[in-house]
Amino acid sequence: MRALIYGLCALLCSSPVFADSYRNCGENWRAAQPSRIVALNQHAADLVLALGAGSSLVGVAYLDDTEAGQRPSAYFGVPVIARQYPASEVLYAQKPDLVIGGFATAFGDGVTSRSGLARNGVGSYLLESACNGHSLDYFGHVRNDLLTLGKLLHKQPQARQLSEAMDADLTRARALAKPGKPLSVFYLDSEVKGLDSEGSRGFVTTLLAAAGARNVFADLNQYRVTVSRETLLVSDPDVILLADADWSPASRKRYLLNHDPVLSQLRAVRENRLIDIPFTHLLPTAASGRVALDLARQLNALDKKK
Known part of the structure; x- marks a missing residue:
């Protein structure tokens, strides 16, 4: 099994082409234009799907609430590669070029850490609301995620529409508040x-x-x-x-x-x-x-x- 991991790592490391730079969790990162994305949490997958980049999703893990108590093998047509977080060999077997996590715990140690992924030519993104020391401006974090991932996935129009729709719904919700x-x-x-x-x-x-x-x-x-x-x-x-x-x-x-x-x-x-x-x-x-x-x-x- 270790040979499989090392072989995959060698393949991924052979020609990493980091095309886009972006800022995430207060740090600068680089990634190739994503064509094979793995989402390590259900809400991270939902964000990719909402942006209209579902065709690039090759795997999703850790479903929390899809028909609570059920264990589907696919999520909106995307293979579920692990019930919780996948083992390193399972993750690398998907040959991802971008791994997105919704919680900090999504990224482990060694080859599944964000730095480990980067060394193996794989980009990563952690939703801003899960970053260490994040502010309590949660809706601002969502806007930031949409802006950054929208640019990285070349889905800027969809990102703007989603951000505007969220703000419009928040305005309507506030209007319902009673004195x-x-x-x-x-x-x-x-x-x-x-x-x-x-x-x-x-x-x-x-x-x-x-x-x-x-x-x-x-x-x-x-x-x-x-x-x-x-x-x-x-x-x-x-x-x-x-x-x-x-x-x-x-x-x-x-x-x-x-x-x-x-x-x-x-x-x-x-x-x-x-x-x-x-x-x-x-x-x-x-x-x-x-x-x-x-x-x-x-x-x-x-x-x-x-």
Whole structure:
């Protein structure tokens, strides 16, 4: 197997032609004009597909929420090369010239690190919202991703259209916001190892604000937070937002909320003020404006039932 890796690396290293330079995560990078792209996360693949570059996608990995609980062999016609992150030999077997990650964890060590890929003639891109030390301007990060990848993939018109559509949807979402105190929302990311959620540094806080609501734990200056049942009961959110993911389906969260002796006492649970949402919709992507608008409409509908 090592011979296969070294052989592929030698092939890729034989004539790397870096045609385009771009800035990503505060550093300058170079890559050839991509014709064989591997997306290491579902939302990274979604961005490439939205730009109209799906014909260049030769592999996708780590699907989070496509029909939560299912394991498809293809994603919009693109082969799924690994259930989670692919082994190095699987990644290099695709002969990629650009690898795109949605989370920093997508890039490993050695030949699958960004520097390792570059040494082997493979370009890489990490979505700006996942860069180390990133700002909390999440919608700005999406615009930056669209601008950079649009140029790199020679899809600038599509990138501009997507950016403008996102901003238009965000404007419509803000217009739906009602005066007065916004609805308080608890976001339940996962129930596997406790009630995992996000604080002020997470994108969900920004998304909820765009939809005219407030993350009940927005005062916590953290990205990830894990709260106790008793703390959540005291917070008593108006609405609970449930991530629907392969590794933690919304249906399983609903069962927990309705059958746990403490959580079942929450007003949002008793009144069925629960919203299921695909996990990738809770990440900053080109679709985030549309997600904020749809969320604003659902929250308004629940607000009328108060």
